Amino acid sequence: MLKVILKGHDKYYGTADVVRLFFPSPTEDRAGGTVWCKDAPDIVIESELLPSGECVCRTKDKEYRFDGAPEEVGREIKRSLYMALSDICGIAPPWGCLTGIRPTLVAAQTGSAEELSRRYLVRPDKAKLAAETAAAEIGLLERIVPQDINIYIGVPFCPSRCEYCSFVSSDISHHMGRLGEYKEHLIREIKTLSPKITRRIATLYIGGGTPTVFSDEDFAELIDAVYGNLDIDPDCEVTVEAGRPDTITDRKLSHMASHGIKRICINPQTMNDVTLAKLNRRHTAADTLRSIEAARQNGFEVINSDLIAGLKYETPEDFIDTAEKIIATGISNITVHTLYKKRRAAMSLADVMASAKEVDDAVTAVYGMLEKAGYRPYYMYKQKDTGHGLENTGFEKGGTACLYNVAMMTDARDVLSFGAGGMSKRVFGQVDTAKYRVERCSSSKDVLDYMMRTDEIAAKKAEFFELS
Ligand code: SF4
Structure with a gap:
């Protein structure tokens, strides 16, 4: 079973969204402070927001640290977890940690394909597609x-x-x-x-x-x-x-x-x-x-x-x-x-x-x-x-x-x-x-x-x- 332990934050929804990219049907256990997934190998990950504002994701043998602006905490938590799961599973889902049903809305906000890739780890071809589609939608x-x-x-x-x-x-x-x-x-x-x-x-x-x-x-x-x-x-x-x-x-x-x-x-x-x-x-x-x-x-x-x-x-x-x-x-x-x-x-x-x-x-x-x-x-x-x-x-x-x-x-x-x-x-x-x-x-x-x-x-x- 995969278990992500949340510390210092309550971003259960975003955490489950990232887990879902790798494993099916994650469950949010808000009382227990975890997001878990039964159909997954035995993995424990800590996802912590430190008082300094740094987001840290710890696996058995590695740490992933991000230091974004306060309004970017949600994204940084998802990004660190995405990187940890990517390394563990050996795959990189193409939309990075950009979950949600409307990628073009985020593409329009970020302003460029490059920025979308940088902030959300979106693969360059998908970032270009999102930016091009967002421009078409706006028109x-x-x-x-x-x-x-x-x-x-x-x-x-x-x-x-x-x-x-x-x-x-x-x-x-x-x-x-x-x-x-x-x-x-x-x-x-x-x-x-x-x-x-x-x-x-x-x-x-x-x-x-x-x-x-x-x-x-x-x-x-x-x-x-x-x-x-x-x-x-x-x-x-x-x-x-x-x-x-x-x-x-x-x-x-x-x-x-x-x-x-x-x-x-x-x-x-x-x-x-x-x-x-x-x-x-x-x-x-x-x-x-x-x-x-x-x-x-x-x-x-x-x-x-x-x-x-x-x-x-x-x-x-x-x-x-x-x-x-x-x-x-x-x-x-x-x-x-x-x-x-x-x-x-x-x-x-x-x-x-x-x-x-x-x-x-x-x-x-x-x-x-x-x-x-x-x-x-x-x-x-x-x-x-x-x-x-x-x-x-x-x-x-x-x-x-x-x-x-x-x-x-x-x-x-x-x-x-x-x-x-x-x-x-x-x-x-x-x-x-x-x-x-x-x-x-x-x-x-x-x-x-x-x-x-x-x-x-x-x-x-x-x-x-x-x-x-
Ligand atoms: S809604 Fe579309 S996919 Fe569903 S049964 Fe009808 S034709 Fe098939």
Whole structure:
């Protein structure tokens, strides 16, 4: 068992975050003054903040000392622990001691890739990526003024459950009879709140789950209700996450196109048919290519595909092969995800950690391929429990970045969510200023509960956004 003994400070959270880069599921024992991890070798480390302000990390045979300014104590504690664990484990997770879900926010604060590497021990290629992405995010955010609102419409249903997923999505094989009912409640919520929205809608994102899981008729009815009730002007960026290629039909594509929708996500995750079958995704790589072509034929100008590095059944070469095939389609948006452990997911973190270095190398290779093909990173986030703390990065070419993704992930703009599982948020003050704060208003994650309380949930959101 690994045990980190905290002395002179109470930075349990940051300590656990650093431990998590090396070993799974650390536990904070605040009463006992330790952070420990049962699935780890027997290691004892002391992490001490001395009265002088120096941070010291002691292992069996070495001491790591840092002497930062008082406001940097939290970082220095993490940095010394990161160095100790790096030496013990013989690995250096690429983001150094920079944990947390928004590396670009820290990159913007530090001002340069070099500084990010110096302060947080971030590997130079990741520091450069973060700095470049942070600059892109800042530029893109200027296109959404704080008075605007961004809308998310959630459809938490999928045609089957992917093995690695624990999203609140419902497998429709268990809820087939409820899908039409859910659509009715979603439309009801939209109709209730839309007359009260007086702010310009900058972006609209219909996501999931898999929004195209509906029948052609129900999908058309939902899209008609969205356009018939919300004030969507021609400048509003509208994106539909079609997700699974097996749910995309010509009728759905042409119906979206008839409303002027130009952005769609078609997410293969992998172009390997064997993996797709093992993951319980009921489509093939050929279906993905056919859907991309059909979307193009229907006038969609911006197509995004999500890819996942580190899938259980895949080698790094499989991931690189997937990226090659998707880049070859010439679509303008590609989002690279690294597999992370989600609650209730069928895969263990040990699976992920074992191949983390290989995944890191494959992701680096694919970033190089994307850069060569003219793609630039424009938004990024990390999730807890990702092997080696790897990131998810959205790439675009030709100025086709998805503003909604930036608004959502940077926590810099208001988002009003409709449907089960959606999180609405209001942002006060500018990011990185003393007045900045984000207030959140959740819907119900449970589809049945959402349907029982649709009016109550809508009323709560109206109050939250001061809509009358
Ligand atoms: S399509 Fe996405 S949301 Fe649906 S089960 Fe698969 S990973 Fe989860």
